[in-house]
Amino acid sequence: MTEARVLIVEDEVIVAEALRRRLQNSGYDVIGHAINGREAVQMARQLHPDVILMDVVLAGPTNGIEAAQSIQRTIETSIIYVTAQANDSVVKAAARSGALGYIVKPFQMQQLTSSIEIALHRRHDARAVSDQPLSRRHAATPETIQLLCVTEREKEVIRGLICYRRLGKVADVLGISVHTARNHLKSIFRKLNLHSQDELLDLVGDDPLSRLN
Amino acid sequence: LLESLRDSETLLREVHHRVKNNLQVLASLLAMQTDAASDAFVKRALSDAALRISTIAMIHAQLCEAPPGASVDMRVFVQELVANLRRMLTDSKTGIATRLSLEPVTLPLHLATHCGLLISELMTNAFQHAFVQVPDGAIDIRLVKHGREVILTVRDNGVGLPREADRADTKGIGMRLVRLLATRQLRGHLSISRRHGTRVTVRFSSSRTRND
Numbered sequence: 310m311t312e313a314r315v316l317i318v319e320d321e322v323i324v325a326e327a328l329r330r331r332l333q334n335s336g337y338d339v340i341g342h343a344i345n346g347r348e349a350v351q352m353a354r355q356l357h358p359d360v361i362l363m364d365v366v367l368a369g370p371t372n373g374i375e376a377a378q379s380i381q382r383t384i385e386t387s388i389i390y391v392t393a394q395a396n397d398s399v400v401k402a403a404a405r406s407g408a409l410g411y412i413v414k415p416f417q418m419q420q421l422t423s424s425i426e427i428a429l430h431r432r433h434d435a436r437a438v439s440d441q442p443l444s445r446r447h448a449a450t451p452e453t454i455q456l457l458c459v460t461e462r463e464k465e466v467i468r469g470l471i472c473y474r475r476l477g478k479v480a481d482v483l484g485i486s487v488h489t490a491r492n493h494l495k496s497i498f499r500k501l502n503l504h505s506q507d508e509l510l511d512l513v514g515d516d517p518l519s520r521l522n
Numbered sequence: 523l524l525e526s527l528r529d530s531e532t533l534l535r536e537v538h539h540r541v542k543n544n545l546q547v548l549a550s551l552l553a554m555q556t557d558a559a560s561d562a563f564v565k566r567a568l569s570d571a572a573l574r575i576s577t578i579a580m581i582h583a584q585l586c587e588a589p590p591g592a593s594v595d596m597r598v599f600v601q602e603l604v605a606n607l608r609r610m611l612t613d614s615k616t617g618i619a620t621r622l623s624l625e626p627v628t629l630p631l632h633l634a635t636h637c638g639l640l641i642s643e644l645m646t647n648a649f650q651h652a653f654v655q656v657p658d659g660a661i662d663i664r665l666v667k668h669g670r671e672v673i674l675t676v677r678d679n680g681v682g683l684p685r686e687a688d689r690a691d692t693k694g695i696g697m698r699l700v701r702l703l704a705t706r707q708l709r710g711h712l713s714i715s716r717r718h719g720t721r722v723t724v725r726f727s728s729s730r731t732r733n734d
Contacts, residue, residue, distance in 0.1 A: 322702040322707045
């Protein structure tokens with residue numbers, strides 16, 4: 310189990326204390342408890358937690374979603390909402406605020422710990438992406454490319470382009486006409502929302518042969 | 523408009539009533555489990571849980587029928603709360619006296635609720651642990667107001683609270699909850715004296731709103 314540093318934001322101290330004990334028993338490092346939105350923002354800036362468990366409805370002028378937005382403007386952290394509210398508008402507002410999870414009370418501990426683990430992994434991925442050159446930062450992952458229904462033939466065209474760079478050569482190697490190769494390329498652009506061969510190569514990186522299969 | 527207001531008032535009363543009933547059902551279920559358990563340790567754990575839920579049920583019954591924003595007469599509230607707690611706690615220990623000294627204090631609903639939880643934890647603690655081999659056990663509960671400051675004191679003439687009882691890593695949760703309720707939820711000051719029994723004093727501001 311990852312020893313993630315967790316901040317709890319919850320306006321009922323008894324609820325917070327129960328959560329703290331159970332998280333610690335599950336191997337997490339609970340670094341603090343904030344009782345309202347303002348305290349949450351202060352503590353998040355000071356302590357830089359890996360994960361923040363945020364109650365949506367908080368006593369006081371700042372609700373959980375506002376606090377989360379304010380925190381995410383200044384530090385990089387994963388926010389998971391823990392709330393009794395399950396209505397549509399709250400869930401949408403939470404999603405818009407960039408949260409990585411949403412758990413409705415009452416919940417099983419297992420649900421919470423798996424949400425925390427998922428949030429940590431996603432943040433790890435996001436950090437790996439941000440280490441790449443700027444042009445690739447918004448790149449789709451190979452997984453996304455798979456999901457976007459790129460056909461086997463289109464994948465061959467992409468692999469060919471990585472190896473040979475020139476579409477004519479790719480067509481030659483694949484035994485198709487340049488016209489057909491160009492049609493495959495246009496279809497790829499459309500599916501991945503791209504406009505040029507350079508953008509495509511930027512997106513898939515230099516060595517996707519092992520990943521893009 | 524008046525009619526819809528009446529409707530929503532009726533609805534609110536209905537909801538409160540159901541919450542009250544459900545809490546009592548919960549407490550009863552735990553009481554049955556307590557009776558059914560054969561292991562003494564399990565019995566004790568379940569009866570503690572039942573007691574805490576009963577306390578919440580009592581506080582709910584006493585306070586939550588008041589409209590939001592209402593203030594609570596603490597003399598009436600604490601008297602009833604203590605009488606109810608006594609009924610639940612004195613099954614085995616009938617000789618313990620409780621003495622109340624309550625000034626006229628009114629508190630907003632959320633402070634009264636947390637104050638109630640505090641009194642309940644302290645009184646339960648004293649009943650269960652303070653009077654081992656102590657005859658003539660007595661618990662004094664005092665509520666005093668100085669300006670905006672409210673001072674709650676719960677004192678017993680028992681064996682004295684163990685040193686480690688309110689540490690964060692302690693196994694028992696009673697005193698840990700007391701500390702959290704006093705310092706974090708009520709934003710007050712907690713002091714514990716261990717001379718001639720145990721005296722726990724909580725000072726907090728009666729004017730603090732939930733928004734602070």
